[in-house]
Amino acid sequence: MVTAGLLAGPANAEPDTAAPRATDPVTEVTDRLAAQLTGRYAAEAKRFGLFPTTAEHAVNLADAPADSALGRAVRAANREVLAAKGLPADSAPLLTVRLADPSMVDALRRGVTPLVASSPSDDEATSVTAYGRDAKRVLLDAERIPHRPVYLVEVDSAAALAEGMDVIQSTLAQHGQAPQVRAAAGYWATQVTSIRLRDDAEPWHKGKAEIFAIAAGFGQDGKVKVDTVEMPYLDHDDTTYYPGQLLVHFSSYKYNLADLVLMEEDSGTNYRDLALALAQALLTIVDGGVYIPLVNAILNALPDGWWTDDPDYVDSFYTLSTATAGTLTGAANNATMTVAPYWVAPL
Template identity: 50%
Template structure:
């Protein structure tokens, strides 16, 4: 069923602790075959992002049998930040690293295709070092490599060692060896993905800006100098925001949040504005972004809805755009404001709520005059907003 504001929320973020308890021997296969077979069952049309990440993780793990390459990877990731995997493999002089360069580039292109992103988006796959054992020098044990888990409720996932052996890692105990995670640069993917959504909306006239003549230009009888001083746009500003559960497995790191603002445009058609929120990446943390959420000059009525979501890995932005556009084109302006948040949520295929753009929360009927704290409909967060006039330069 489609998820709405009344659907029960998922459980809280999983912890970052892990354990390696089960060993399962794997047969050695070619990198491309691993990637394709791992994801084919998920999408039915090609490898999924999760499958591509898993194939990449397995290949990277096996390459770490090369001591020089293992040291280079360790040094690159030791600072705690995620490392661009394509840049690292293309820049290394080690044999094992160079051998991964072409497959990693191919995997990057496959990720872009699976996520509905343009082929020129650039490198997306990255690798990061996690787990306490890795940072305290616990041992010189051989590291494990895993695809970053995307299931919020999962209690275990699979990592690989340099022999191609799979280790099932659990979420309630810490491992005794370093662990690398392979995942997608979420911030880059969201930014590129929302451009795809915007282009699809524009193609159907669902994000047409207000005519210049309809933008607030001050009192009609004001002098030209006074009118110029008061020209500008009315907006709603996010003064602060807090989310209880960002819908991202704790071991995976930062969340990638974005919001779809919906309402009726000046032309009477439903419209959607996309809002990136790269700062909102931790649960139970209050942020003070002073970010514009709604530009009221683009809306016919003084009300709009906001649907907050999180990119959980396999988000196909081209499919998301198509689904949202399709449902919004069936809605007509009845001369009164109609909430569109449920229409947006209902447009998302049921399967996407498993690993893809997680529903975080939604806010109905935000008014042009709304001020103060508004709790989300799903009780997963709140936003503190205020009207804000942006003067014309």
């Protein structure tokens, strides 16, 4: 995601030989590939057209021919990424290359030699390690968009999120915590008619947001039930979206109350670990006959490292009911959404 407050001035680009090491398995893979695309595989990458000429669309690195040296390296790297993210081995390839910002297109057309980088895993990082010709390291300011073109090797977060939601739901179902929708005479849901994020806290090298919601309530059996919902339209902060999306389905809950937590997928998210952490934390909560807010339990289930980047906490909403309507501000004062009750009629 690119935040609205980024500076457009020139970035520092000093050669460096002691750049910080990557801090998670996925970043280690993308950083390694970034160096290789300017070094040992530079000629193949150019020949196979893996560097897009605009910032509109990313190129999947799996487009490299399977029988090429680069193709074999990409397939091995994809296997590492899928394992690190807790995704099935037969999932679609996730590694892509994109031009970091539309402002870099003109320099690219003038023939300015681009750099290749991967985004650091830490949102608080002050520099981005990029690679120039022959994999020579160059440090870039993490907060200022460089004038020199920069290609980013990264995970297709939209594809990863779609796969990850399936992993979370199937894992929770194995622990008896995935909601079962009852095909009754219809049910109430909470519809979000508009939503806006104040700050997604992401610098130029992060790209668009991939937001998902975790909804939780007590099921008919007294156990906590968790559902996940993708919000693929919610790309940028300081932008109002009007999705008309159903976020909370009360068909499987014992009470007419549920809690909602908004999170963002980042490259290092391990979806199986997230699901297991949620299951372990929520198994200990017992229905005492009165609704207990579940936001804190969800947030406490996240390992400490996940508060830095993967996944990012966005905001939370306590005790949404079947009658909740109007404009709501999240507990972290970061998300504002307008909601309305929605009756889901049977077929």
